[in-house]
Amino acid sequence: MRILNMIASADPETGGPIEALRLTGLQMARLGHAVEVVTLDKPSAPYVKEFPFPVHACGRWTRKYGYTPELARWIAANADRFDAAIIHGLWNHAAAGGWSALRRAGLPYVVFTHGMMDPWFRETHPLKHIAKQAFWFAWQGRVLRDAAAVLFTCEEERRRARGVFGGYGYAERIVAFGTADPPAGVENQLAAFHRLLPGLKDKRFLLFLGRFHAKKGCALLIEAFARIAASDPDLDLVMAGPDPSGLKSKLIAQAARAGIADRIHWPGMVAGDAKWGAFRAAEAFVLPSHQENFGIVVAEAMVCATPVLLTDKVNIWREVQMSGGGLVGPDTFEGIENLLRSWLSLSGDDKSVMRARARAGFERHFRIEAAARDLVAILRSISLRGLHEAA
Template sequence: MKILHLLASVDPRTGGPVEGVRRSGLAMQEAGHEIEVASCDTPGDAHVAAFPFPVHAFGPASNRYGYNAKLTPWLSANAKRFDAVVVHGLWQYHGYGTWKALRRSEVPYYVYTHGMLDPWFKEAYPLKHLKKWLYWPWAEYRVLRDARAVIFTTEEERTRARESFWLYRARERIVPFGTTVPELDAARVRHTFLQALPELAGKRIVLFLGRVHAKKGCDLLIEAFARVAARDPSLHLVIAGPDETGWAPSLLAQAQAAGIANRITLPGMLQGDLKWGAFHASDAFVLPSHQENFGVAVAEALGCGLPALISDKVNVWREIEEDGAGLVATDTVEGTEKSLLRWLDLDDTGRHAMRAQARRTFHSRFRIETMVTALTALLESKGAAVDMRKTPLTPLREATQQSR
């Protein structure tokens, strides 16, 4: 198949959807499919050139909605080159532009909502929700209604999506998300990370890795960490990720007020060996998010053998709790403190068992091959409901299983 993915941007700082397209695209390319991408980036942007697939960049966009007059005409003229078009995300023009171009086309389009219909946003940002209502009936509602399928990554996400807008119609399908964890020399990347941040040598690192954003609960993580820090003088909190809103100074001030300024590090966004070194140098991964569709970093942490201490607003929390691959609590200071304390109370046997289970959970639930098989089956069926138990393995998955 020849597949076109549409995103607002392929900038890795924008979060999980970009990484998801990159990882799944590489895996599908390996299985013999052709991948192209369209976005509203500026053609000369460095992240456009660095993306591993041909990117048709139509930017810069003229406003925050991402309006671009070039996108829809290009789609209308080029859609027949593709077997499927996959839209990632809502509330940006690239989705509405796709609907305008393809609503009467024989080329099917699909929409990944990526958690953007979660009712948490309605509760947390009521004014923004009212603004979204202004263009929901004439834009996003029609984008979802006319899509060949609207793709959710978990049953939890699908159920919650129905609660945001009463005017809602969609052919709902679930495609489990997945990612890859590269086979690296763990000692080498750990050394690289600790060389870059020598103050962490000999520390017992609690790692947050993701966008530094209010919905991620970084502030309550700092407060919870401050409450338990006295339990172990070697504990150190690392909050790594891009700071889109300029929140880091406030978080550092919060840590200063709590008396743990010397026990927290905010290194910014980590990539490559530094990112994987952070996982392999840490003892636990923490994500007390108020809303999280999947959390690519959660799966990556599990793949590196890190127990995941997450909130029950991360949509894979049931799988983590059921497997014993981490600990789950509410998205509050008290809930995060409870998880940290439970983790600290584990003896050596319990810690080793949880780390081993983290790896098993990644391999059984969150590998990229699972996602590729499910997505390929959906696209080949033109959006029909598919029983994954009867779906043939893709060549990639067959090769992977044979190599075990």
Template sequence: MRILHIIATLNPEAGGPVESVRVLLSYGPIGYVGEVVTLDDPEAPFLRDFSFPVHALGPTRTVYGFNSKLLPWLIKNRGRFDGVVVNGLWQYCGFAAWRALAGNTPYVVFTHGMLDPYFKYAFPLKHLKKWLYWVPAEYRILRDAYRVLFTSTAEKRLAEQSFWLHRWTPYVVPYGAKNPPDKPSEILKEAFYEKCPEVRGKRFLLFLGRIHKKKGCDMLIQAFSKVASKDPELELVMAGPDQQQWTATLQTMAKKLGIAHRVHWPGMITGDGKWGAFYASEVFVLPSHQENFGIAVAESLGCAKPVLLADKVNIAEDIAHDGAGLMEQDTLDGTIRLLDRWIAMSQQEREAMSQRAYECFHRRYDMRENAIAIIRLFESATVHPEEPISANGKQ
């Protein structure tokens, strides 16, 4: 099955959607093969290491991502693909796909959490602007898609709260991450220590993701300052890209709270270094105010590392139910409780939770199942179009 992914950028700093595309297109042996069209500059250095064809039509200068090459390219090439996956909302990629593909080639839209009502309340002016685009464009893109993909029933339910005008055919797909590399964990740890040598031989909590306000980074630093005296040997690693230029403010906060020497900022970590960070850590922490999934959460579980999550991470309840991590509210008090509960656990309890984390990943979050689900979707679209598929993926 040949599938095209449309995505605005393949820059790894853009977060989870980029990683999901990379992982999905690595499953050639199960019949999931394809290509990517993106609005990146073809000379961008991050495009050099992909193992699948990438058609970079940029550079594109605007936030909306208008590109005069995209629509003609899609019309010319749509016949080569069994189906198309549009990754994300609110950009020209989706509009061009709708114009080129509706009534011709089946396409699905992967929302990647971009319909969460959190954004409506956190950024009301932006939401008002989105209404102006929703009625003539985005609503129609979703309405005419073969399926609109969500990573959990919680995300699917929340999406219906963002705009009162909505009608689409939802589909919940299994989601997750790729298995850790088949390399000794000590080699992977060394790759991480090269990026963050100051925590070699130390115990630390790991935050790995964008340094972004919605991720609750400020709450995590404040919470750590409240519990630091209870476990003097515990450190905190804040790893990830900073597109909002927020790190300096957070570092000042840590200094004022007297914990700057115990908080470390290695920046963005990829490849073996990223996996080494999971293996070297004691536990992964994500006190996010909004997270439709969180690929780093699944990656941590795949490394047999428990996770401490805010309740606004849509998969937190399932993970807590499995005993693979802890969940509290996305508040300062909730984040303090997360850290307190972890510190209070015995070594035996932590080891048992690590085993459950590993089992949880393989039961729930192996990305191969996502690839299989998308293949079946497009097979149904082209072979049995008269048989509708429910939101749970059953005919």
């Protein structure tokens, strides 16, 4: 098949949606399918050239919504080269402008919401939700209404999205999702990570890896770690990730006030070998999020046999709990503190068992091969349907 992906940006610092596209696209390419991407990025952006598939960057005119007339022109000129399309994400011109152009071109499509209909956003930003509901009535709801399917990566995500916005119905589908095995070269990966943080080479640490954003619960983790730090003076914390919202300086100040600044390490965004080295070297991975659609980082930790400590606001928490590869708690200061204390209370043998179960849980629930097969099957069915209707 020839598959077109539409997304606001190919920038890896934007988080989960582009990583999801990259992972599924690589696997679909291995299965023999042709994958291309159209974005709202500036054509000169370095990550456009570095992406593993052809990226057609249309050059946004506005920073937030990303309007550009080039998107519609590009789709009109190229839609007949593709069998089906995938819209990744909501609330931007790649979705709304892409929908309009796809309809005119007659190219069938599906939508990946990537957690962007979670009620957490409505509860946390009620005024912004009112504006989104208006946008939903005008454009965004029609994008989902006209899609062959709206895709969710687990039952929890689908359940939480229902009723958040009113006015248009849509066809729901759950697809498998996950990540791939890391590349070979464990020693090189560990070495790459230790080049970033050489002082941690012989130390135990917990790992947070993700964007610094209010929804990630980073402040909860700093506070919880401060509360347990004295009980295990040999344990450090690594806070790794990009800082698009300027939150990092506040977190560093919080750590200093708590007297644990020397126990927390801030390597910035880690990628490639250094990322895999971080997962492999960590004692456990912690994700204290208030809202998390799927959490690719959870699957990435588990594929490295690294136990995960996460909240019940990460939509795949049930799969993690069922696997025995991690611990789950509420997204409160006390909840994260109890998670950390529960981890520290485990014996060495118990931690080894949890590591083995984390890897087994990945094998059972989160292999990218199953995700790609699921997605290709859906795209093939809508492509055949489009051909049949055209006939």
